[in-house]
Amino acid sequence: MTEWGSGWQDALRERLGDRVSVASGDRNAHAHDEGTPYTCIPAAVVFAQSEADVLATLAVAREYGVPVTPWGAGTSLEGAALPMPGAVSLDLSGLDAVGEVDPVGLTVTVGTGVRRTALNRRLRPHGLFFPVDPGADASFGGMAATNASGTTTVRYGGMRENVAALRVALLDGRVLTLGSAARKSSSGYALKHLFLGSEGTLGVITSLTLRLHPLPPVTASVQLAFPEVAAAVLASVTVRGLGVLPERLEFVDAATIRAVNRHRDRHDPEAPTLWVEVAGRDGADVTAQLALLREAAELHGGQVVGEARAPEAQSALWAARHAVYDALRAAWPGHGTRIGDVCVPLPALADTAALALRLLDGHGLTAPLVGHIGDGNLHLLMHAPPDDAEAWARIDHVLHDLAAHAVAVGGTCTGEHGVGLRKRAYLRAEHGDALDVMRDVKALFDPLDLLNPGKVVGDPDTLPPWRNDVPARP
């Protein structure tokens, strides 16, 4: 346990009082994320309640050379929120203010610690929602810092398209307001975008103005089975050409459907499958869209597995999709999981999916392959016994080959999970000389390398010394 008295701790305590903790319970609660096998215990935790607390923490960091790693909800999958040795974990969950909803401009300003589902509950009575849905109940600061996206990105875009403005505290004590509630601007450099996806390595986001969208008056869903992945991709392109832009367009591979059938006693066709949600003005609107979806599916050899319009019926239809994780856990009780994600240009998607399945097969592994197919975004849900180091090494091989392939075909090593610690190794291949420019940008904002050091543009050969090949949590 860290002892008080070495200077920076006293300085933190002096400025932040009991909002600083070195209790092992608090430190351990900030030592793991939801996706990486590392245990990274921070030297202290600051429970910030305000932007002033963030600035006070950064002042101590600057004066004493103490690294700081922001913490939102801890739902990161790539290690973005894990503290370096000796670092302070800056817990931002206390910055939880939600401003007035602007029903004309369709914006709301929230503290960086506000979580997605809490905001959407509050927006529902206004007939509005915030569309970006990464699955986890992440904080908006974390979602912004990793440029998160998810199921609805095919229609609404990700965080870069839906953050109108943000405030960010810099290491030198300045607070910048970037962007505005105006819906567009050609005024100056896009610094706002620079912080979206920077994972706390350039500054600490303290609040965000979010773009809201009207809840669709009516929705409907359909489940479609295809003879092969390529047919599913082409059907999704065809339907766009017919004037239908779905709300969600989710893919699962055939073997996973088999596993879900077993787990749920279902009899769905064991084929590459799409779940599609469409939204419309009224019943006739979604009826017409469903007809075009069927037409597009049939054109590419697909068949309708199920269709649903009432909310409960839609939930039942999507239940098979949402059962993927449960089926995995039921089939492999006690296994640890690791989710790898890549994103490729749509013409490369079918081959990338095929490669993923071949890699699994070649390494004697099974894993659900799920994807946001309209974006070209694929996930492998890897699993193994926590202590089976050899299995985890094979998993590493598969995820490595998949990420390298995605970059080689002109895609990206991380579609929506961020870089954190584990995707740093692919940035040179993906960005070339631009990686050096990113490092120059990092040095501009953080010359002392105190803001979430090592992450994103850090040296990928320097794995954290506390690396633990045995996953710490199932």
Place this chain on the structure above:
Amino acid sequence: MTEWGSGWQDALRERLGDRVSVASGDRNAHAHDEGTPYTCIPAAVVFAQSEADVLATLAVAREYGVPVTPWGAGTSLEGAALPMPGAVSLDLSGLDAVGEVDPVGLTVTVGTGVRRTALNRRLRPHGLFFPVDPGADASFGGMAATNASGTTTVRYGGMRENVAALRVALLDGRVLTLGSAARKSSSGYALKHLFLGSEGTLGVITSLTLRLHPLPPVTASVQLAFPEVAAAVLASVTVRGLGVLPERLEFVDAATIRAVNRHRDRHDPEAPTLWVEVAGRDGADVTAQLALLREAAELHGGQVVGEARAPEAQSALWAARHAVYDALRAAWPGHGTRIGDVCVPLPALADTAALALRLLDGHGLTAPLVGHIGDGNLHLLMHAPPDDAEAWARIDHVLHDLAAHAVAVGGTCTGEHGVGLRKRAYLRAEHGDALDVMRDVKALFDPLDLLNPGKVVGDPDTLPPWRNDVPARP
């Protein structure tokens, strides 16, 4: 006229041969843009035919300390493409290659000099189009460099949302490829976005990969008159809540309708007016949207002036909107024009429009007020006799007060025209300390201040010495 022999000219000629010109015709053709009253004759013009030519020009710039200002189509309205004294105008219109259209990924890669209308002609047989439409037949490099947007931005976004990737040549000779054909990424800092809107001050964009969209199967248009601007704004918000997101949503003030009526012998209600285009899958789809549009308009006191479904009928309906410029020119023959644009949060739009009309009145001026109302983006089409310095001074006052107001209400001094020379004065008020950070970023990419110096983040008090208060072109 510039003489050969002072070093850099010889170096340019040696590396670029007859693609360098100091002929006065060529230099004069690069001395004006479409919106500013300056005459800025470059020291030479390089007619680049390739990325290699761009790099050769930048190498000479670096070695001899010669400033370089990129030139696309010269359609800038704020002086972004005007060369500094002694600068080389780098004409990129020769980088006009158009790559294969990707019908699955919905992308195409184009040279920076390709123009908007030429590309859309080529895309039409594919059933695709590139939606960003700033009005002028601009080059894609210029549109990217000013983060241009326009009539369709309410639905499709502007350049930041529609440039998938770009190549940019840096002053130090590196060429970065930023972004990819993958539809999303969380990999590293958003350098691509930094160049979108940087107006050639950080590097020279040489090619772009653009996101394409399916041409809507069916469209229809409606013209609506409202008792006041606020009602038009609220109707546009209401209709979105009903599930209708128009393709275009164009506003014109009452006095301008009066002028168009006179010019075209029309009898449209002389009231704040919206033209709305909706797109759908089929006739029934647009019929339903038109019904909701009428409903939303009537809810806010609006009335339908006209409605059109056949392409020719739609063109006739929009003719009144497109006649604004003609009516202006007919009413004030020989006048020079200057278009100022601002963008404000939607709740501030009606007051901003009212202020614009009051400012005109207070200064004894008339000017059409037109806007992309779904974005909160307003334009004043100012006009005066070219040699009436006193009138131009009043025009400056109006545009100044409007830009200052837009910033004061949380908007931006330039919604889509860029900063260039004339909007620099508002960047401190709009961005605060972020302007200093922008200048740091400028210094990082251009330590010698050779890339379009003076623009965007340049000192606004230093007006170009060649300023001519008498507009050089009508």
